[in-house]
Amino acid sequence: MRTSVLLSRGPGPGEIVEAELDDPRPGEVVVRIEAVGVCPTDLVTRKALGDRPAVLGHEGCGIVERLGADVDTLGVGDRVVISFASCGRCGQCRAGRPAYCDHTAALNGSGRRADGSPTIRVDGTPVFGSYFGQSSFAAAALADARSCVPVGDIAPETAAPLGCGFLTGAGAVLNVLRPRPGDRLLVVGAGAVGTAAVLTALSDRVEVVVAEPVAARRARAVRHGATAAASLDEPIGTVTHALDTTGRPEAIAGALALLRPRGTLALVGLGPATAGIDVRALTLRGLRLRGCVEGDARPALLVPELIRRHAQGRLPLDDLVTTYPLDAFDQAVTDQRAGHTLKPVLLPPVRPHSGSET
Ligand SMILES: [Zn+2]
Ligand SMILES: [Zn+2]
Numbered sequence: 001m002r003t004s005v006l007l008s009r010g011p012g013p014g015e016i017v018e019a020e021l022d023d024p025r026p027g028e029v030v031v032r033i034e035a036v037g038v039c040p041t042d043l044v045t046r047k048a049l050g051d052r053p054a055v056l057g058h059e060g061c062g063i064v065e066r067l068g069a070d071v072d073t074l075g076v077g078d079r080v081v082i083s084f085a086s087c088g089r090c091g092q093c094r095a096g097r098p099a100y101c102d103h104t105a106a107l108n109g110s111g112r113r114a115d116g117s118p119t120i121r122v123d124g125t126p127v128f129g130s131y132f133g134q135s136s137f138a139a140a141a142l143a144d145a146r147s148c149v150p151v152g153d154i155a156p157e158t159a160a161p162l163g164c165g166f167l168t169g170a171g172a173v174l175n176v177l178r179p180r181p182g183d184r185l186l187v188v189g190a191g192a193v194g195t196a197a198v199l200t201a202l203s204d205r206v207e208v209v210v211a212e213p214v215a216a217r218r219a220r221a222v223r224h225g226a227t228a229a230a231s232l233d234e235p236i237g238t239v240t241h242a243l244d245t246t247g248r249p250e251a252i253a254g255a256l257a258l259l260r261p262r263g264t265l266a267l268v269g270l271g272p273a274t275a276g277i278d279v280r281a282l283t284l285r286g287l288r289l290r291g292c293v294e295g296d297a298r299p300a301l302l303v304p305e306l307i308r309r310h311a312q313g314r315l316p317l318d319d320l321v322t323t324y325p326l327d328a329f330d331q332a333v334t335d336q337r338a339g340h341t342l343k344p345v346l347l348p349p350v351r352p353h354s355g356s357e358t
Helices: 040-048 104-109 156-163 165-177 192-203 215-223 249-258 279-284 299-311 326-337
Strands: 002-009 015-021 028-037 060-067 079-082 120-122 140-144 148-150 184-188 207-211 227-229 239-244 259-267 288-291 321-325 343-347
Touching: 002 120, 002 326, 015 140, 015 326, 028 079, 028 156, 060 140, 060 156, 079 156, 148 299, 156 165, 156 299, 156 321, 156 343, 165 192, 165 239, 165 259, 165 299, 184 192, 184 249, 192 207, 192 215, 192 299, 207 215, 215 227, 239 249, 249 259, 249 279, 321 326, 326 343
Parallel strands: 184 207, 184 239, 207 227, 239 259, 259 288, 321 343
Antiparallel strands: 002 015, 015 120, 028 060, 028 140, 028 343, 060 079, 079 148
16 A cells, blocks of 8 residues: 655655555554654664665554454554564563564564565665564554554554653563652653653652753653752762663663662663673672663553553653654754653654555
8 A cells, every 4th residue: 555654764854755555464454653753763773774765663653544364453443552563472472571572673673574575665665664563654554463552542642652662661660670659769861761760650659869961851850740860979869779761881880879778770771782880789789780671561561551540640641742743853853862852753644645555
């Protein structure tokens, strides 16, 4: 079927072009994209691909429009969030930890389906698609039904980042750190992931302190009930749990130093591959250091839980989102880097594709 996509070629501005989306195979669906978040990983991948033409985007939310064979969990007309892809069969998937699926690379980052078949063609030539099993910087995306989570009538621009960024921050709190009321959590970096973690912890009546150099981000965290410091050098006090979203070695070492005995530091940011850590303190104080991807989440369980909290007014994720038209991708990225927006969400045109099917 014909659709329009935001085609990136290297780090320059992308352009909206007509494209051919493959028909859904068994287990797949076509989703008409209503909103799609911009995640830092999109930018990392765009850079890594050089000038190879690509359709990125991995926080899609929209309406199921076509069903492949054997799809019995979704119906046409359902609003869904599309999360990362996993195989559903390997040991990690069967253990309920699809973020560590044995086939993650092939399913999310190869540019094609796991069997090597392309999903998007431009002018008859396959382009890098199927990104995180979706490539949702587009008016329509092809996704595995397993990756789609029904979300009901929540605003699509609020729901879209639940596919990755919000899922990562919230999952790090609810699945990995699991603080209880009365505990004290330090969140280093109050970008979209960090702030989702802050709001999630606050919704469980955990005391939260944020370390974040950007004043507007600190102010947002404080408005929601956290305390905030510009850096870890300020007197923050000790904490029972910590989350680093920056990946910076000095932030990791600084957060570890603030943990009380038997405390846990979770890492979600990707920075330099190595960091100097005081392993004596780690041992003598019984600390735990724990990396995690996508908040260890099973999207089918965590996304509905977060939507429930949002509906109860406990998780004001709307406050993190700024919307842009799909073709304003570069402006959205510029604003995010400048600290003007926390989570840019792109809105494809309302009448997204011709609908002509071949
Ligand atoms: Zn798997
Ligand atoms: Zn992401």
